[in-house]
Amino acid sequence: MERPELDIVVLGATGFTGVKVVKCLSEAVGLRWGIAGRSKDKLGKLIMDLHNTGNWVNSGCFKNKSRYPHYINAPIAGLDVSKVPVFNVDVNNKDALRKTTSQAKILMNCVGPSTIFSEQIVEACIESKTHYVDISAEINHILDLYRKYQRAAEDANVLIIPSCGFASVPAASGLLYLDGQFEVGLRSLNISGTLNTVECYVELDFPKRAYFPWPGNCLVHYGTWESLVYVLRNMKEKFFHRNNGKLWYPYPGPDEDVIEFSERYLHKNQNKRPVSFKLYTTMPLLIHFIIIPLMFMYYYLCYFKCFSKLLRKYPRFFTAGYMSHKGPSEKMMQAVTYSFTLIGKGWSSNVEDFSVPTNKTLKCK
Numbered sequence: 001m002e003r004p005e006l007d008i009v010v011l012g013a014t015g016f017t018g019v020k021v022v023k024c025l026s027e028a029v030g031l032r033w034g035i036a037g038r039s040k041d042k043l044g045k046l047i048m049d050l051h052n053t054g055n056w057v058n059s060g061c062f063k064n065k066s067r068y069p070h071y072i073n074a075p076i077a078g079l080d081v082s083k084v085p086v087f088n089v090d091v092n093n094k095d096a097l098r099k100t101t102s103q104a105k106i107l108m109n110c111v112g113p114s115t116i117f118s119e120q121i122v123e124a125c126i127e128s129k130t131h132y133v134d135i136s137a138e139i140n141h142i143l144d145l146y147r148k149y150q151r152a153a154e155d156a157n158v159l160i161i162p163s164c165g166f167a168s169v170p171a172a173s174g175l176l177y178l179d180g181q182f183e184v185g186l187r188s189l190n191i192s193g194t195l196n197t198v199e200c201y202v203e204l205d206f207p208k209r210a211y212f213p214w215p216g217n218c219l220v221h222y223g224t225w226e227s228l229v230y231v232l233r234n235m236k237e238k239f240f241h242r243n244n245g246k247l248w249y250p251y252p253g254p255d256e257d258v259i260e261f262s263e264r265y266l267h268k269n270q271n272k273r274p275v276s277f278k279l280y281t282t283m284p285l286l287i288h289f290i291i292i293p294l295m296f297m298y299y300y301l302c303y304f305k306c307f308s309k310l311l312r313k314y315p316r317f318f319t320a321g322y323m324s325h326k327g328p329s330e331k332m333m334q335a336v337t338y339s340f341t342l343i344g345k346g347w348s349s350n351v352e353d354f355s356v357p358t359n360k361t362l363k364c365k
């Protein structure tokens with residue numbers, strides 16, 4: 001296969017985030033890059049802006065330029081736009097998409113919403129053997145892509161790297177930094193260090209005026225909002241499960257974590273393949289609408305010690321009589337039952353290739 005001409009193509013270059021990515025790229029030296037998008041007019045305007053002196057000088061991507069030796073301080077005024085290839089592509093057009101992805105070593109995907117568009121882009125990148133980076137934060141969708149394309153990407157020797165934006169670069173790079181520091185700190189003593197746990201606290205610092213939704217005080221662009229709405233819509237399939245004619249949601253007990261510890265232990269000590277274990281519970285639909293919002297409200301209000309004191313003092317009042325200091329009667333205890341139904345899926349024979357679909361299901365109660 002011929003080596004692509006370009007290092008990077010930014011797809012979705014005309015979007016709110018895409019434009020910012022292009023701004024940063026236009027300050028980079030020695031990189032060959034191009035832009036791609038579905039609207040010819042918007043791409044043309046972007047190219048004109050790139051050529052336009054004042055628009056780009058203050059992009060602010062690399063404020064502390066001494067820390068980024070690959071970037072120069074020179075204004076981008078008069079950037080030679082004839083050297084910026086432009087690809088007009090709708091991601092729903094498979095052939096055009098494949099042609100675009102094959103132009104570069106790396107495709108930066110800024111198209112949104114990711115849940116709708118990223119799968120076909122990942123597919124095209126694997127086909128054209130182009131590394132892929134995006135800024136998605138939709139974890140369930142990312143996990144779906146991982147399950148579906150991990151093997152194909154490995155076979156094609158292609159890196160598929162989602163979530164390279166606010167999610168999850170600051171946290172991941174902080175962890176890498178700590179890990180490195182830990183080793184460096186001990187190297188002088190000739191001890192090889194291993195970082196064990198990290199607690200990460202994220203604080204968003206909004207200006208006070210952001211709390212008042214006057215026009216002009218917007219915090220987040222529509223593209224992110226639209227992606228969030230799709231995440232909420234997909235919760236129907238991901239958060240809630242339909243099984244046996246009922247609606248189930250994740251069980252809030254410790255069982256999952258405890259089982260994960262055991263699985264890790266068995267993997268480490270007996271080389272047993274860990275099993276993925278999920279636990280769900282259910283209750284009548286009407287109660288969902290009462291209990292779940294109440295649980296969230298109590299969760300927040302328990303921040304105040306006085307509220308948790310009230311919860312302890314008046315359990316009947318705050319639980320509509322379901323909890324009391326006296327506890328259930330013997331008759332009630334006899335009447336209450338519980339059941340755990342486990343559905344296991346796996347392979348009927350010993351397999352080495354775990355990307356092969358499972359072919360055996362066992363159920364126990």
Ligand SMILES: NC(=O)c1ccc[n+]([C@@H]2O[C@H](COP(=O)([O-])OP(=O)(O)OC[C@H]3O[C@@H](n4cnc5c(N)ncnc54)[C@H](OP(=O)(O)O)[C@@H]3O)[C@@H](O)[C@H]2O)c1
Pocket residue numbers: 012013014015016017018037038039042089090091092110111112113114117135136137163164165166167168221222223224225227228
């Ligand atoms: N993780 C993070 O830190 C982070 C931060 C910001 C945004 N994001 C995510 O980034 C994504 C984009 O957000 P945004 O605010 O930049 O949205 P946006 O301004 O609406 O941009 C979306 C881009 O996708 C393009 N697009 C949509 N459908 C297309 C299609 N069928 N073919 C080709 N291009 C298509 C749009 O093209 P047109 O210009 O022609 O409409 C536009 O360039 C969202 O999923 C958002 O959640 C993540």
